Amino acid sequence: MALTFKNRIALHYVLATAALVAAAYLVVFGVVRQQVYADLDGGLRLQAAKHLNELFFDGDSLRFAHKGEWEEQEHQQVDVAPVFVQINDARGRLMDRSPNLKANQLLFHLADGRRMVDASLRGRAIRQLQEPIVQQGRGRGYLLVAVPTESARHVLDSLGSVLLLSFPVVLLALYGTAQWLAGRSIAPIVHITGTTDRITRDNLTERIALPPRPDELHTLATAINGLLGRVEQAVEREKQFTADASHELRTPLAVLKGTLEVLVRKPRTPEEYVASIQLGIREIDRLTHLVDQLLLMARFENHAKGLNRQELSVLSSVHDVLYRHRADLEAKRIRVDVEDGEAHAVVADPHLVDLILDNLLSNAVKYSPAGSTVTVALTSVAGRLRCTVTDQGIGIRPEEQAHIFDPLYRSDALQHKHIGGTGLGLSIVAKACTLLDIELTVASTLGQGTTFTLLFPA
DSSP: OOOOHHHHHHHHHHHHHHHHHHHHHHHHHHHHHHHHHHHHHHHHHHHHHHHHTTEEEETTEEEETTGGGGGSHHHHOGGGOOOEEEEEETTOOEEEEOGGGTTOOOOOOOSSOOSEEEEEETTEEEEEEEEEEEETTEEEEEEEEEEEOHHHHHHHHHHHHHHHHHHHHHHHHHHHHHHHHHHHHHHHHHHHHHHHHHOOTTOTTOOOOOOSSOSHHHHHHHHHHHHHHHHHHHHHHHHHHHHHHHHHHHHHHHHHHHHHHHHHHSOOOHHHHHHHHHHHHHHHHHHHHHHHHHHHHHHGGGGGGGOOOEEEOHHHHHHHHHHHTHHHHHHTTOEEEEEOTTOOOEEEOHHHHHHHHHHHHHHHHHTSOTTOEEEEEEEEETTEEEEEEEOOSOOOOGGGTTTTTSTTOOTTTGGGTTSOOOSOHHHHHHHHHHHHTOEEEEEEETTTEEEEEEEOOO
């Protein structure tokens, strides 16, 4: 069974802490052991220095001076942490020993380089120092000094047992603490999860309560709230778009139905049939154009993967669009001034650039009065091409400028029924600019005109 997030946090914390505690325990045990043996070895060296001064040479033999003093209790009873002393000649033969050794001997070793060794005496552990005896530059023998190490080993064994037994207890305590801390740490995440579970398509207004401290969870909750806000706006736009699209599609269909119903009520003259059929054809054309633009809007969602970026001249695209609209320009006697003093090539998708310019210039012609002027200016700004389309049309109200790029939105549609359109053109322009990383801005004054600005990427 997979561990929960809280248990994984606790487990990882315990594993990391266990390694640190184990390392700390090993260091403590090593330091104590080293100090214990350092004290033992220091005591042995002191005893060796003391007894070296008590030696005397009897011919070729070595003996202890004042041996009568060794009859003291500390040299006779092993139970009072005695010091064992022994003398061996250069070949290792026993020459003299302290009375507390009785019939036993200390371990003698030759030429192995060791001075301090661990050995046993009468079945008890001892620590032994072997010090060479030198007279007039010549080795005469060895002084062996030993002390029992049972108490020291008992201390080390007790310490090791305590550390080993406390280790799992410490780990259990750490695991419980880690689980408690992990539970407190992820409590805000549980709250966030519970809130997001309650949010559905019909309940997008609810938001996650922000934690009191500006930490990572506060950032996470803020990001999720921002995401929910964007999702809510997208859903609202989708609902509005569906309602508007249904209305726009229903209007030409209603006109077609009404026209056909009128035709079948009674016989008509050929002229009346022709007029009704022409009206139906216009409505079908309007419906076809609306469907094409709706399909184009839908295709934009996946268009970014298939962009055909290449070097192109925006000036040439402007002239191509103006040529297609020459009939409308002549009909309304609109003059177009193209200012191309600093125009240069850009890298973009030719189809989308043509689509953007076509919609902007079409709107400029559509909303401009007869005899006015439309200006297209191409300039360079910090290595980037800026294209502006300025008309002398009816303008846009300030409160409506934020909505003109919404699908099927038409500014003052009821006051300008004579101006055709579906309200999808500027929405298509905005989506195409987003795909091409073109910065799109608008400035307008009611009754004086509108300027759309395209700033192409470097």
